Structures are given as C-alpha cells and as structure tokens.
Amino acid sequence: MDSLSNGDLLQAFDVYCSKENVAGNGALMRLAPVPLFFWQRPEVAVDYSGISGKITHGDKRAYDACCYYGALIVAALKGETRDQLTSEKFYDEHREWFGDQDLHAEIIAIARGSYKKPGGYQDGIRGKGFIVNALEAALWAFWSDGDSFETGALNAVNLGDDTDTTAAIYGQLAGAYYGYKKLPKKWLDCIYAKDFILCVSSWIAYEGETWFKNQKVPGISTLITSFDNTLHNSRPSESINLTTQRMRASLEATSGLDIALGAIVRKAIDPNGHIGDFYDGWQDCVTSHLLCTN
Numbered sequence: 258m259d260s261l262s263n264g265d266l267l268q269a270f271d272v273y274c275s276k277e278n279v280a281g282n283g284a285l286m287r288l289a290p291v292p293l294f295f296w297q298r299p300e301v302a303v304d305y306s307g308i309s310g311k312i313t314h315g316d317k318r319a320y321d322a323c324c325y326y327g328a329l330i331v332a333a334l335k336g337e338t339r340d341q342l343t344s345e346k347f348y349d350e351h352r353e354w355f356g357d358q359d360l361h362a363e364i365i366a367i368a369r370g371s372y373k374k375p376g377g378y379q380d381g382i383r384g385k386g387f388i389v390n391a392l393e394a395a396l397w398a399f400w401s402d403g404d405s406f407e408t409g410a411l412n413a414v415n416l417g418d419d420t421d422t423t424a425a426i427y428g429q430l431a432g433a434y435y436g437y438k439k440l441p442k443k444w445l446d447c448i449y450a451k452d453f454i455l456c457v458s459s460w461i462a463y464e465g466e467t468w469f470k471n472q473k474v475p476g477i478s479t480l481i482t483s484f485d486n487t488l489h490n491s492r493p494s495e496s497i498n499l500t501t502q503r504m505r506a507s508l509e510a511t512s513g514l515d516i517a518l519g520a521i522v523r524k525a526i527d528p529n530g531h532i533g534d535f536y537d538g539w540q541d542c543v544t545s546h547l548l549c550t551n
Contacts, residue, residue, distance in 0.1 A: 274312075274313075275311070275312065275313050275314055275315035276315050277315045277316060278315070278316050279313070279314045279315050279316055279319065280314060280316035280318050280319045280387060280388045280389070281314060281319070281386050281387070281388060282385075282386050282387065282388045282390075282391035282419060282422050282423075282426065283313065283314070283422070284309070284310030284313060284314040284319045284322070284323050284388060285310070285322055285323060285326055285388060285391055285392060285395070285422075285426045286422045286425045286426055287309075288306060288309060288310070288323055288326060288327060288330075288426075288429060289330065289429040289432075289433075290461055291305050291306045291309045291327060292306055292327040292328075292330040292331045292334070292433075293330070293334070293433075293458075293461055293462065293465065294461055294462075294464065294465035294468070295331075295465060295468075295469075296330070296331045296334045296335070296465070297465070297466075297469045298469065298472060299328065299331045299332075299335075299351070299354045300353065300354050300355075300356070302327055302328075302330075302331045302354075303324050303327050303328045303331070303354045303355055303356075304324070304356065305327075306323045306324050306326070306327025306328075307320040307321065307323050307324040307327070308320075309323060310322070310323035311323075314388070316388075317361050318361045318363055318364060318388060318389055319388050321360040321361045321364040322364055322388045322389065322391075322392045324355060324360070325348070325360060325364055325367070325368060325392070326392060326395075326426070326429070326430065328347075328348075328351055328354050328355070329342055329347070329430050330429060330430055330433045331354075332347070332351065333430060333433035333434040334433050339399075339400075339404075339434065342399075342430075342434065343370070343373070343396070343399070343400050345368070345369050345370045347368060348360065348365070348368040348369075363389050364389070364392070367389070367392055367393050367396065371393060372393045372394070372396040372397040372400060373397070373400055374397065375401070377397060377401065377412065377416070378415075378416055378417070382394050382397045382416060383416060383417070383418055384413060384416035384417060384418045384419050384420060384422070384423030385418045385419060386418070386419050386422070391419070391422060391423060391426055392426070394413065394416050394423045394426075394427075395413060395423055395426035395427040395430065396430075397412075398410070398412045398413035398416075398423070398424075398427040398431075399427055399430055399431055399434075402431065406428075406431050406432070406435050406439060406440055406441065407441045407444070409427055409431050410424050410427060410428060410431070413426075413427040
C-alpha cells in the first residue's frame, strides 16, 4: 500500500461501494463540512453534499436528503430567514442549485412541509435511523424551536430513538442559522475538545475561502475573489492577509487563542498521541503552540 501513489489508491478504490438500498441517517449526520466549505458556490455545495452521502449510502433518498439539507445550510449561511428556509417554496425558488435531477418524492414531501406538525411526537414525528424520518425530525425541531438553539436541540433529543443523530442533524442547520454567539454558553463552556473543534472548523472555512478564490465564473476568464463579493482581475493570493486577519479575529473571539498572523493553525494530535499541540497549515507540521503565539 505504501508504494502506491494517491492517484493509484483512488483509482483502485470503489468510491461508491455502498449497496443501493442503504438509507441510514449517518449520511446526514456528518454533512455539515461539505456545505460549509463550498457554500459560496451553492450548486457545487449541493452536488457535493449528495455525493458525500452516496459514498456510503447508495439509496437515492439518502443522496437527495443530503442535497436538500446541504442547500438549506448554504441558504442559512447566506442569511436567509427562517421563513425562507422552511418555506414550502424553498426547493422551487432554489431549483437551479439542484441541477437537472428532481428530488425523490419522499424528500419532496418534506420540502413541501410534511414536518410542520405542531404535536411533534404525538403527530408521528420520529427521530429514527431511516434518513427520511431523520430529515423530517430535524426540520421539525428547527421549525418549532421558538428561536432557541437549546430548545430545538432538546426537542430533537426528546423525540427518542436515534437521539444523538437527530440532534446532530438539527444542529448543523440551526448552527448555520443562529451562529456561534447564539449557542448556549453553558453548553459551550463544558464541550469536549472545544478549541480543537473551533480550530478545525475555522480551517475548513479558510480552505473553502481559498478554494473559492481560485474559481472562475462560467464563460468569463475572471477569477472570483470573494472578500467584497465582487469580481476582480486579481491573483487568488491578493486577499490572503485579509482572510488571515479574519481567521485570527474569529479564533481570538471564540477561543481566546492568540495566533500569529503568519500562521493559520489548528489543534492536532502529535506523533506521541498527545492532544494540545498545533498543526501549522502553512508548514504542514505539528508544532508546539508556544511557537505560534506572538
């Protein structure tokens, strides 16, 4: 295995190795990094959201559920309101994000508002392992959370069955909608590996920004740079300092870490298995956090 190149490994590996009828909720549970990375290109984010599920869940309902939920996360990141996100017209109004394939009828039913049942559990909402049930349950929790992340997460858990997964699915959309500052402080204060999660999440955002700046508008030979949401005839690296400053400000605001402007870093596990060192994304190495501070 060690003698094979990455390309050889990829060609030898059957990416879509799942059976056709696999439609568990795990595909949705792990979805968030994909739309978070690609959100500035919605059609790409939606397509890759579906592909991320298809790798392990071969049923069309799993693919389409991931596409739809990925679209909702993208829309939330773009600032759409709760009414827009839960509108029965959301799919129609964002149809261009979904390419030329229609969603499965069971996912369409959810998009049309099948989850809008005031009674929740009493009205048949269940947080089960089947992806259609899980999608419906998570959207019910978001729709009925009373503008409170905490309420929505608890409501998702209290549906029973696959409680942690339902809450995790809810949290992806709700987190994109509410943002970090509206998450319950009492939960943030005791979350396991908080700084690690913050650093990795910020790195995903940074890499997504870098990827986006290298994209081109179809039919136009102009690079997209997104730091002011306009088109520029510029090199992708021109706004790298601005992006780095934003990343540093974000990390300092949320975790209290003082990170040098010259290095974007994330928590890492060192070769001895110890958590607490940093991964230097510029140098591609694990180093002591003391070397990364001012």
